[in-house]
Amino acid sequence: MHIRMGTRGSALALAQCNEVKALLEKAYPQHSFEICVITTKGDRIQHVALDQMKDKGIFVKEIEQQLLEHTIDLAVHSMKDMPSVLDERLCFTETLLREDARDVLVLRNATSLESLPLHARIATGSKRRRFQLLRQREDLEIVGIRGNIETRLKKLEDQQLDGIVLAAAGLKRLQLAQYITQTLPEHIMVPAVAQGAIAIEVHKKRNDLVELVNALCTKRVDEEVCAERAFLQELNGGCHTPLGARCILHEADAELFAVYGSEDGARLFDLHVSGPRAQAQAMAIEAAQRLRKKVEEGL
Numbered sequence: 362m363h364i365r366m367g368t369r370g371s372a373l374a375l376a377q378c379n380e381v382k383a384l385l386e387k388a389y390p391q392h393s394f395e396i397c398v399i400t401t402k403g404d405r406i407q408h409v410a411l412d413q414m415k416d417k418g419i420f421v422k423e424i425e426q427q428l429l430e431h432t433i434d435l436a437v438h439s440m441k442d443m444p445s446v447l448d449e450r451l452c453f454t455e456t457l458l459r460e461d462a463r464d465v466l467v468l469r470n471a472t473s474l475e476s477l478p479l480h481a482r483i484a485t486g487s488k489r490r491r492f493q494l495l496r497q498r499e500d501l502e503i504v505g506i507r508g509n510i511e512t513r514l515k516k517l518e519d520q521q522l523d524g525i526v527l528a529a530a531g532l533k534r535l536q537l538a539q540y541i542t543q544t545l546p547e548h549i550m551v552p553a554v555a556q557g558a559i560a561i562e563v564h565k566k567r568n569d570l571v572e573l574v575n576a577l578c579t580k581r582v583d584e585e586v587c588a589e590r591a592f593l594q595e596l597n598g599g600c601h602t603p604l605g606a607r608c609i610l611h612e613a614d615a616e617l618f619a620v621y622g623s624e625d626g627a628r629l630f631d632l633h634v635s636g637p638r639a640q641a642q643a644m645a646i647e648a649a650q651r652l653r654k655k656v657e658e659g660l
Contacts, residue, residue, distance in 0.1 A: 362392045364570070367424045367433035370398040371509045376534045377559050378437040380458060388577055397433050399424045421562075425451060428564055435570055436562040440555035440586060441528075443562075445594045452565050454574035455583040460530035460557040462607055464490060464550045467532075468524040468542040469517055474498065474549075481523035484516065488603040490526045492626035493550050510535060526550075530557035551605035551620040551631060554593040555586045581610050588641040592619060595649035603629060606648075608641055615641040621652035630655045 364385070368378040375396070382394050401423045420442040427433045428451060440456070447453070471477045474497060484506035485491055491503045504522070506513055510531050517525050524542070532538050563570045588608040596604055603622040608615060615638045622629030630652050636644045
């Protein structure tokens with residue numbers, strides 16, 4: 362069987378797709394695999410901040426269309442780019458791979474968030490990151506930024522920024538971990554839902570591909586991602602809303618870090634809860650309900 366794998370064309374997207382391809386080729390030498398690069402709306406429009414774009418799934422729609430037209434067989438995405446609800450004709454496999462889920466600071470001169478000078482300029486295109494940073498250091502000047510990882514690292518120097526916030530996973534997958542100044546723990550910066558996880562999406566009729574991928578997956582990783590996605594789905598969140606969740610599973614227990622706020626960041630609440638591992642998704646849904654109520658009431 363020849364399997365066509367759709368992906369965006371950024372260095373990170375290709376690195377992720379090649380990582381998946383290598384695993385599948387090793388496990389299934391009887392099949393052949395081909396990477397197909399697809400340009401999305403999010404790739405084409407670089408001058409508009411992500412949180413100003415009205416569409417959900419701006420990095421995935423064109424790829425999903427090719428799945429529906431059967432011009433590709435499976436799609437490889439960053440799970441954090443996926444909308445809360447999929448097209449009813451499509452589905453995910455279980456989660457095959459996840460890197461470090463945390464956010465990191467890449468600083469030009471300082472050595473930590475605490476040691477940044479007053480009114481330091483930090484760049485991020487994410488409301489979730491912006492408002493959580495300001496909660497730690499309200500003096501910071503947060504500026505917008507777009508572009509792939511390499512572009513953002515270049516802007517750090519060219520625009521004489523004091524720092525940028527990035528996902529640890531992207532830097533590590535591109536062998537750029539040496540740029541990380543400080544890794545931000547979940548109690549300071551709750552990551553995006555499913556950050557660091559690779560999503561593999563297929564047509565629901567392709568049970569053969571689902572079984573192929575699922576046979577290689579780790580249950581713990583998939584359970585964590587499913588719990589975080591349950592949080593997202595309960596809030597029906599997108600780029601406009603500051604929200605994040607990180608589920609960490611232990612042998613018998615689960616803990617969840619979560620954050621949710623109003624669009625303008627005037628109300629931002631977080632929580633850290635734990636419970637039985639078997640109840641991780643229910644715990645995430647309850648956390649979403651609690652946080653939504655707090656934001657709506659402005660407590």
